[in-house]
Amino acid sequence: MQPHILVTRRIFPETIERLRAHAVVDWHDADTPLSPAELVQRLQGKVAVLGSSTERFDAELLAQCPQLKAVCLLTVGYNNVDLAACAERGVAVSHAPDVLTETTADFGFALMLAAARRVSESEHFLRAGRWGDWSIDLFAGAEVHGRVLGVLGMGRIGQAIARRAHRGFDMPVLYSNRSPLPAQREAELGARWVDRSTLLQQSDHVMVVTPYTPQTHHLVGAAELALMKPTATLTNIARGGVVDDAALAQALSEGRLAAAGLDVFEGEPEVHPALLRCANVVLTPHIASATQGTRRAMCEVAADNLIAALHGQPLPTPVPGS
The missing domain is CATH 3.40.50.720 (NAD(P)-binding Rossmann-like Domain)
Structure with a gap:
């Protein structure tokens, strides 16, 4: 039987x-x-x-x-x-x-680029028929090439993202993990281990790829967001709950953070209402592995x-x- x-x-x-x-x-x-x-x-x-x-x-x-x-x-x-x-x-x-390592890394990089270059904002602007005269600062976003990428969580996906950043975009990579990678692997990825506070303070773009555990709940909360540059972006392709969505929405709406890209949310499929009101966040429905x-x-x-x-x-x- x-x-x-x-x-x-x-x-x-x-x-x-x-x-x-x-x-x-x-x-x-x-x-x-x-x-x-x-x-x-x-x-x-x-x-x-x-x-x-x-x-x-x-x-x-x-x-x-x-x-x-x-x-x-x-x-x-x-x-x-x-x-x-x-x-x-x-x-x-x-x-x-x-x-799903490579597919998810592709999507994480795409989400970061979309947030940095204000792709979602500008598309909505165009679709609404608001495109008129050109201006020098029309949807001027953040530079990516050559800027510092911070990776929170350096497992398979984190390393795949670092590889893309180092080889394709000439980005210095900082990472925070439970333990440093071997020196040879760091050299291959152009990556340097730092503590989380240093990563948040020095990075132009932060990518969250750490697993969700009780220890990583709200790993990026109000205090951590306050350490980041106001010109920086935050991308979360890890799990909802690693980032405090309410604190993130407040930082975005108050101009204390330039932009964010989110594929995961606390309480998904529900999304925090304050995030939905933020124009400077790219939102996708947990599709990083969707090929x-x-x-x-x-x-x-x-x-x-x-x-x-x-x-x-x-x-x-x-x-x-x-």
Whole structure:
């Protein structure tokens, strides 16, 4: 008899057919997430789940789903999973850490450029029919080439961004991380480790790519924003909650920060109303990994892990420490 599994969101049908060769698949073929109660109900009798970042797999859920033995995420982030509770109950956890690195770095750089060069503002201006005579300072934004980039979080994506900045835009790179990179790697990326305060004070553009944990909640808040240059930009492609959205909106509206680019938000899909009122922020709906190839690869990595779990094999990409 085949084991039963749950897929919590609409994904590519090819991945579903692949999973059906190994298990009976209960597929929530919709873009609306399951409520916590629905998720528990659908997990009854399931030994594994292919999930996303929108479901919460915590101790309360695990206690109600005793047969669950594997949580396989199609995302790189896993702050929605209680790893300690999973370890206690012997539930394996996987994510998709490698396949979206370059795509996400591309998007982060694009978002930074759009914020610095006021792309969103100027497009809205044009669409509203307000383009008239040319002026010397019409949507004059911030320089990017040769300016200092600060990277908060120097994992795979942070290093991919630093590589683009160093090689393509001749930008000196400062970074803050739990520990410095090897000297040779720093040289390759044109990067130098500094403490977070120094990074914020000296950078012309700051990119946030650190994982979300209780320790990184509001890593960039009012005090940190006050350290930044008023001409600087802030780009967040990490997770909502790493940046204090309310404090950021206030800094933007008061002219204490030039611009921001945000792909992630606290409480998403809700966006802080004050951010929506700021013209100098580029807002996108958590799409940094959104290319056809990358999204398909994310689903396939999650399926690889789930199939391995069903057959009692080591997970190809387990969450660190799980």
